[in-house]
Amino acid sequence: MGVGIRAAGEDDRQLVVRLLDEAFQDDPVSGWVFPEREYRRTTHHRLMAAFTDIVLAEGRIDVTEDGTACALWLSMPAADGDGPDGRDGPDEGDEADDAVRLRESVDPANARVEEIARLMAESHPADRAHEYLWMIGVAPARQGEGLGSALVQHVLDRCDREGLPAYLEASSERSTKLYERLGFTYADRTLDIPDGPRMWPMWREPVTGRDRP
Template identity: 80%
Template sequence: MGVGIRPAGADDRELIVRLLDAAFQDDPVSGWVFPGEEYRRTTHHRLMAAFTDVVLAEGRIDLTEDGAACALWLSVPADGPGTADGAEGSGASGATDEAVRLREAVDPANPRVEEITRLVVESHPRDRAHEYLWMIGVAPDRQGEGLGGALVRHVLGRCDREGLPAYLEASSARSAKLYERLGFAFTGRALDLPDGPRMWPMWREPRTRRPSAS
């Protein structure tokens, strides 16, 4: 039986924030940004809410019909993104400005919110238009059922039809292996968070389909 997938709307915001918060509580990168279980439990959801708001406004969120998994996507043009929220600006200046704004909105006393935002924006490929998988979250009690893979393939099929590459940053070696099975490959340049975990930027070229024999 296939996985039912629908586009999320504004009415799904709170569900998506709760889902992402639960899915990433034990993620290595989330643990670095918000060290300590209690701190993470009470603060992490603010960052997930900020990400959700950006993508609801600037991109799209796919949601399984049972509400157990979601994927946040942005369509990035060539020479973009200038900042994480699509605002004007590019390069180091734009990345720094966006990082400061996000820290001030989410957790003003936490420099790691700013640091990770700046690193991700600065390292994002800018030379070709592509689909960017910002985040994908699966409810902890539903992980391992193939929901995440179904969500990713839902967009990769369109990428292949339209000749679009796709890009993401895997936040663990385990997730990087899963993305490899979907055709993504490590770009060769890791993102090492200061005194923290490694992230794996990954790129996927569109797969051309051979015409059927007549």
């Protein structure tokens, strides 16, 4: 049986924030940003809410019909402006300002909120337009059922039709295995957070009709 998937709207904001908060409470990167477990339990949702608001405004969020999983995507133009909408890529000054605003809105005294935003922006490939899988969250009780794979494949099918590559940063070695099965390959470099965990940037070229098995 297939997984029903739909595009999320503003009415789904609370659902998406809850899914991400629950799914990433024990994630290595979330644990680095909010090291104290009790503080993370009461504050982590603010970061997930900020991410949700950004993608609702600038990208696309897909959710399963039963509301148990979600995926956050952004369409990223190339730095030279040859992206699908002809826009230039992100400016470094804008990215720095965005990181500051994120910290101020989420947890003003927590420099790690700003630092993780800066690190991820700096490591992001800018030479080609692509779809960026920012986050994917599955309710803990439903993990391992293929919901995440279905959500990702839903957008990858479009990438293949339109000839677009896709990019993500895996936050654990375990999750890299899932993405490898979906055609992503390790980008030959890790994103090493100072005194923290490691992330694995991964890239996927579109699969053309000639390349399909």
